[in-house]
Amino acid sequence: MRLYLIGMPGAGKTTLGRALAVAYELPFRDLDQEIVRREQRSVADIFAAEGEAYFRQREATVLRDLVAELPDLVLATGGGTPCFHQNAEVLLETGTTLYLHVPVEELVRRLQRGAATRPLLAETSSSEALEKRLRETLAAREQFYSRAPLRCSGSSCTVAAVQRLLEQYRTSS
Ligand SMILES: Nc1ncnc2c1ncn2[C@@H]1O[C@H](COP(=O)(O)OP(=O)(O)O)[C@@H](O)[C@H]1O
Ligand SMILES: O=C(O)C1=C[C@@H](OP(=O)(O)O)[C@@H](O)[C@H](O)C1
Ligand SMILES: [Mg+2]
Numbered sequence: 001m002r003l004y005l006i007g008m009p010g011a012g013k014t015t016l017g018r019a020l021a022v023a024y025e026l027p028f029r030d031l032d033q034e035i036v037r038r039e040q041r042s043v044a045d046i047f048a049a050e051g052e053a054y055f056r057q058r059e060a061t062v063l064r065d066l067v068a069e070l071p072d073l074v075l076a077t078g079g080g081t082p083c084f085h086q087n088a089e090v091l092l093e094t095g096t097t098l099y100l101h102v103p104v105e106e107l108v109r110r111l112q113r114g115a116a117t118r119p120l121l122a123e124t125s126s127s128e129a130l131e132k133r134l135r136e137t138l139a140a141r142e143q144f145y146s147r148a149p150l151r152c153s154g155s156s157c158t159v160a161a162v163q164r165l166l167e168q169y170r171t172s173s
């Protein structure tokens with residue numbers, strides 16, 4: 001089984017993805033970390049040196065490589081992954097996609113300290129600016145995120161809750 005986690009920065013894709021991989025005894029990959037490993041530099045450095053368009057090309061290529069390589073996989077995508085280069089189609093066609101929906105207020109709380117390592121949020125100096133940026137980003141991305149057949153919200157995004165969701169989904173489809 002391939003399970004893909006999508007959603008906004010700070011939604012918990014990396015954290016929950018790793019825990020789900022342990023629970024299902026499946027290999028875990030984090031798309032950003034795979035890009036960093038192949039490029040030998042951080043996401044922030046890639047954005048700064050090459051720009052976002054280059055990062056999106058690498059993201060699309062590495063996604064396709066991972067899918068080709070691993071029939072069993074829990075993959076934490078980056079927040080923008082489903083919104084570029086027909087990546088949403090790749091996700092929908094090759095595995096089960098779960099949208100982690102977390103209210104913007106909670107994203108702000110989680111990201112206030114770590115935003116500097118996320119290049120698209122780096123210049124948001126105040127929590128008001130961060131909240132505004134997140135709201136605009138979510139408004140533009142919701143159309144991509146909402147294509148996922150599975151969705152969990154806020155505190156219901158636990159390993160046990162996702163396992164129940166997946167179980168229901170498998171028996172109904
Ligand atoms: N369920 C949760 N409750 C509270 N904080 C969380 C939860 N999941 C993740 N976090 C925290 O939020 C931040 C972003 O989590 P991360 O897994 O990196 O999200 P993403 O990969 O979606 O950007 C981290 O500091 C992490 O510890
Ligand atoms: O939202 C985005 O466009 C991005 C989110 C990041 O991943 P996280 O969602 O894990 O922060 C990372 O891929 C890059 O900084 C771009
Ligand atoms: Mg992540």
